[in-house]
Amino acid sequence: MKRIVFLATLWVLLGFASAHHAVAELKIGYVNLQRALNECEAGIRAKEELKEEARRLEKQLTQKQEELKRLREEIEKKQAIWNEETRRAKERDYQQKSQQLQQEFVRLSEELNRKRTQKEEKIIKDLRKIIDQVAEERGYTYVLEASTGLILYGPEKDDITDLVIKLYNERLREENR
Numbered sequence: 001m002k003r004i005v006f007l008a009t010l011w012v013l014l015g016f017a018s019a020h021h022a023v024a025e026l027k028i029g030y031v032n033l034q035r036a037l038n039e040c041e042a043g044i045r046a047k048e049e050l051k052e053e054a055r056r057l058e059k060q061l062t063q064k065q066e067e068l069k070r071l072r073e074e075i076e077k078k079q080a081i082w083n084e085e086t087r088r089a090k091e092r093d094y095q096q097k098s099q100q101l102q103q104e105f106v107r108l109s110e111e112l113n114r115k116r117t118q119k120e121e122k123i124i125k126d127l128r129k130i131i132d133q134v135a136e137e138r139g140y141t142y143v144l145e146a147s148t149g150l151i152l153y154g155p156e157k158d159d160i161t162d163l164v165i166k167l168y169n170e171r172l173r174e175e176n177r
Contacts, residue, residue, distance in 0.1 A: 029134075030146045032145075037149065
């Protein structure tokens with residue numbers, strides 16, 4: 001009986017020792033992917049390109065809005081002198097152009113969002129490759145995503161965001177040479 005108790009105690013102690021050893025090998029890092037996306041050179045460049053595209057599209061829409069405004073003003077000024085048929089035709093034309101403008105606005109907004117998503121997905125895919133590289137080189141068992149808000153605390157030494165941004169920018173510069 002004493003032997004069974006001794007073996008059980010020994011087994012439990014060995015279990016604690018191996019659990020302690022396993023915990024000692026566990027290394028967890030974290031990265032803020034949103035910050036990396038916003039601060040890396042490719043992310044900054046993509047944002048600027050999208051802003052320029054948005055300005056260009058806004059200019060197009062503003063011109064069409066001005067045309068629509070002029071048509072509305074013409075209708076208001078001349079409706080008293082037009083016959084019923086002409087007035088109705090101008091009103092239909094105005095309504096049709098107004099709907100087209102709204103549809104074009106929606107289409108262009110969706111197109112801009114699609115382009116933004118495509119650019120972001122490519123950059124994030126490339127950032128993940130860098131994260132994998134850093135995790136392997138530095139011996140991280142896990143690397144968590146910090147921008148989701150799930151990490152409430154983490155030692156600064158385990159935040160690899162700056163390193164990921166730096167390595168990504170270096171890789172990008174090398175590829176562009």
